Amino acid sequence: MKKALFMAVVFTLVLSATAYAEPKIGIVNIQAAVLNSDYGKEIAKSMQQKFEPMQKELEKEAAEIKKLEDELKNQNVALKLEARQDRQREFRRKIRDHQDSLVAFRQKVQAESEKQRQPILERVIKVIDEYGKSNGYTVIIESTNNIVYAADGVDVTKDIVNSLNKLKKAGK
Known part of the structure; x- marks a missing residue:
């Protein structure tokens, strides 16, 4: 509701400021502009190269956990109580460690993404400003x-x- 009211006020101000001129309004999807630009594609490639080894390690951990879970199910009856409890504790510890690793991985990816996107977002805003004026x-x-x-x-x-x-090809 607040956004709608805000947008109505903005449009009223814009239209009253240009009462005698025909207003020209455009829309842009900044996220799509970043992702589809050469800059965005370069970031995606860089992020994949940087984080692919970590991703593979996490997948390996998940496979180990699945294997341990299957072993626990199959050997549960055959194991003595103490050995079964040791295996279950090890299983829970591995799950906890894996979850912690996943959270850390996601945080690193998010931080790096923000770090790499910030300069591009500044370029996008500048390009939109120049495009709008011209x-x-x-x-x-x-x-x-x-x-x-x-x-x-x-x-x-x-x-x-x-x-x-065009800006990217010009080396800016």
């Missing part, structure tokens, strides 16, 4: 702000991706 837009809105309808040609995401790719 193409006479009154306002360009990020499309995740609950846009219910937009006419064809209002979404400028592809143009932003093209501009970003």
Whole structure:
């Protein structure tokens, strides 16, 4: 509700400021622009190279846990009580360690992703600003702000991706 009220106020201000001029409004999906640009593809490749060994190690741990679980089920009757309890404690410890490793892995991936995306987001904002000014837009809105309808040609995401790719090829 607050977003809708805020958007209504913004549109009112924009429209009143340009009462005699035809407003030109565009929308852009910044996340899609980043992901589909050459910059975003480079980040994805870098992240995969950096974290793939950790991912494989986590998958190996999960396979070991599954194997231990199967052994516990199959040998449960044959083992003495004390040996069974030792195996169950080892199993619970491995699960706990694996869960801790997963949480740490996800945090590292998230932190690295944020670190690598920040400079690109700054470029995206600069490109959107330049694009808006050079193409006479009154306002360009990020499309995740609950846009219910937009006419064809209002979404400028592809143009932003093209501009970003040109910037990347120019070495900037």
